[in-house]
Amino acid sequence: MRLADDPPVEVVIGTVVVAPAGARGRLTRDVFQRTLPPGFALAAMNFRVIPDGPDASVVSTETRVFANSAGARRRFAVYWRLIYPGSAIIRRMWLRAIEQRALRE
Secondary structure: EEEEOOOOOEEEEEEEEEEEOOOOOOOOOHHHHHOOOOOOEEEEEEEEEEOOOOOOOEEEEEEEEEEEEEHHHHHHHHHHHHHHHHHHHHHHHHHHHHHHHHHHO
C-alpha cells in the first residue's frame, strides 16, 4: 500500500508482514496509524531522492519494521532470515535500475 507519495522526492510503501491467525481486514493507511492488537508486524519501505549538485542526486532506500509483541518479533525474525538474501538482491537491482534510468534521461 502506498503510504506517501511526494514526487520527485520520496515514495513510501507499507504492508503487514505478520498478523495473528484469523486476522482479517482490508489493508488501509489506518492500519499504520492506530494501535493494533498484539501479534502484528508492519513494514514500511521508502525510496528518497536528494539533490546533490546541478546534475546529480543521491537515491536512498530504507526499510523499517515494527512488531508489536514478542511473538510477532519472533515470527518476523524467521521470515526475515528466509527472505533477506533475495530482498537485498532485489533492493540493489531497484537502485541500479533507478540509476540507469536517470542516466538515460
